[in-house]
Amino acid sequence: MTYVSAKGQRLFFQENGEGSPLILIHGLGATHDMWWPQIEAFSGRYRVITYDCRGHGASSFVRPGNSLADLGEDLVALLDHLQIPRAAICGVSFGGVVAQHFALAFPERCGALVIADSFSEVHALDSLGAWLQVPMLRVLPRPLLARLTATAYPRKRWELARTEILKAGLTVRRQEVARLRALLNKVHLTQELWQILCPTLVVVGDRWATMIRYAEIMHKAIPQSELSVIPDACDPSSLTNVEVFNRVVLDFLNRTYGSIDFARSQ
DSSP: EEEETTTTTTEEEEEESSSSEEEOOOOOTTOOGGGGHHHHHHHHSSEEEEEOOOOOTTTTOTTTTTOHHHHHHHHHHHHHHHHHHHHEEEEEEEEHHHHHHHHHOGGGEEEEEEEEOOOOOOOHHHHHHHHHHHHHHHHOOOOHHHHHTTTTTHHHHHHHHHHHHHHHTOOOOHHHHHHHHHHTTTOOOOGGGOOSSSSEEEEEEEEEEHHHHHHHHEEEEHHTTTEEEEETTSSSHHHHHHHHHHHHHHHHHHHHHHOOOOTTOO
């Protein structure tokens, strides 16, 4: 297993392929494993790096007092370890929030940005269910938590997503993910997004109206952004409509990022 040290924390990561670096950031409660449907598609052209955010998988702990900004700094430590000056960043859901923190704090390190099924703010009515997730994560047994989460993914429509969500739920680090869920419920980044000047793609599945609204908010706030709505998909669109997600993201990266070798540019 491959690790990097970040502020006394240990981050697990993997690499596949060669070319300009592309970092993939997983969703809340998942691990780097959720990106396996993208790795083969993306690694033919890019140096694809997946990792476990702190509090997930084989990485270190989320401690009281940690912030989402700390997770953005973890990503910088990973890039420094790999001697990568700039990279394209793709984050889904929770990973999309981490990606926004990174792009805002370290704009010179972000060559292109993909924000999938994510948000830059949380409205009060929408946050009620999200806040209920915090105690559920703390007290429910993992098998029950996994089954409850998977009910949002019907077998006939999204069997792959259902399988991956169940797998992640059985190993989720509940207390740490609950801390991160509470932090996500307080996200207020929209007023800062005008500072993101790199090419940006906002991706969202078409099945959840709330997520479409949040995607439109980010798209309007980020100057050089494009918006792509993935058909028959929800959070995460990377698992609910793999083929279209991969095609849309690759098209964006190839147009805006793939022709430049950011690993060597200064």
